[in-house]
Amino acid sequence: xxxxxxxxxxxxxxxxxxxxxxxxxxxxxxxxxxxxxxxxxxxxxxxxxxxxxxxxxxxxxxxxxxxxxxxxxxxxxxxxxxxxxxxxxxxxxxxxxxxxxxxxxxxxxxxxxxxxxxxxxxxxxxxxxxxxxxxxxxxxxxxxxxxxxxxxxxxxxxxxxxxxxxxxxxxxxxxxxxxxxxxxxxxxxxxxxxxxxxxxxxxxxxxxxxxxxxxxxxxxxxxxxxxxxxxxxxxxxxxxxxxxxxxxxxxxxxxxxxxxxxxxxxxxxxxxxxxxxxxxxxxxxxxxxxxxxxxxxxxx
Numbered sequence: 502x503x504x505x506x507x508x509x510x511x512x513x514x515x516x517x518x519x520x521x522x523x524x525x526x527x528x529x530x531x532x533x534x535x536x537x538x539x540x541x542x543x544x545x546x547x548x549x550x551x552x553x554x555x556x557x558x559x560x561x562x563x564x565x566x567x568x569x570x571x572x573x574x575x576x577x578x579x580x581x582x583x584x585x586x587x588x589x590x591x592x593x594x595x596x597x598x599x600x601x602x603x604x605x606x607x608x609x610x611x612x613x614x615x616x617x618x619x620x621x622x623x624x625x626x627x628x629x630x631x632x633x634x635x636x637x638x639x640x641x642x643x644x645x646x647x648x649x650x651x652x653x654x655x656x657x658x659x660x661x662x663x664x665x666x667x668x669x670x671x672x673x674x675x676x677x678x679x680x681x682x683x684x685x686x687x688x689x690x691x692x693x694x695x696x697x698x699x700x701x702x703x704x705x706x707x708x709x710x711x712x713x714x715x716x717x718x719x720x721x722x723x724x725x726x727x728x729x730x731x732x733x734x735x736x737x738x739x740x741x742x743x744x745x746x747x748x749x750x751x752x753x754x755x756x757x758x759x760x761x762x763x764x765x766x767x768x769x770x771x772x773x774x775x776x777x778x779x780x781x782x783x784x785x786x787x788x789x790x791x792x793x794x795x796x797x798x799x800x801x
Contacts, residue, residue, distance in 0.1 A: 505532040509779045511595040524556045526583040530570035531557040533790045542566055575622045575789040585609050593623050594781040599767060601752050624763035626788040627770035629680055634701040638671040640738040641708045643687050646746065663758050666692050668700055669738045676737050678773040681765045689716035
């Protein structure tokens with residue numbers, strides 16, 4: 502198939518000129534799906550194929566199974582054109598604050614529920630792989646989102662507030678990457694999976710003096726606890742938390758507890774690539790082709 506024609510950049514006009522039809526989108530997905538001219542029939546395992554019925558689809562020479570570039574990926578059974586799906590993915594992955602389902606609905610003249618369901622797939626593809634834990638110095642804290650008690654200081658979970666643990670990498674000259682996860686409570690048992698997935702055990706972890714962190718010192722020997730002073734002891738982390746809250750309030754206004762993790766994944770997908778935004782769309786396309794969450798497969 503030759504070298505893949507990747508799209509790089511965040512310029513909307515450049516994007517619109519690059520993708521002008523469904524056929525061009527099918528070609529882009531096919532180059533991801535069958536990179537290096539690889540083909541294995543899902544039905545019989547045969548590797549020989551010919552041109553399929555639809556643009557850029559492949560037909561097995563043995564069992565005649567016809568496979569589309571969208572088959573089995575997050576674009577399968579999409580309720581709107583593939584070109585619009587690409588445009589939505591571009592806007593969500595490259596705009597600094599993304600777009601709400603209401604904004605998408607108005608811009609592309611689609612039902613808001615349809616946009617929301619497709620955006621859920623995009624958020625799932627934006628979820629961290631967990632392969633690149635934070636290193637060096639890492640600041641960790643928890644915060645609440647939602648409910649009338651959102652501004653109350655403390656860890657008692659009241660109303661419909663959701664508790665989130667967040668870790669921010671502190672690097673020379675500023676901040677590095679960050680991750681966040683919705684947790685049930687501020688106990689070591691609830692926080693440990695997040696720590697082990699997203700923070701290197703060799704890093705210097707700094708938290709406030711909450712007792713829930715103490716049991717984690719067995720896995721993180723370089724952990725240090727210091728007074729929070731209402732966030733003043735962790736200024737970079739406090740700003741990061743305020744930015745997350747401001748984004749949720751300003752763009753999405755409200756998100757249900759069961760969907761909050763998706764919004765956190767979306768926020769940090771862009772945040773962790775803020776210095777290399779030109780690659781975010783292509784990476785998202787690869788993830789949406791290669792990752793198929795079964796519980797989301799039927800949504801759109």
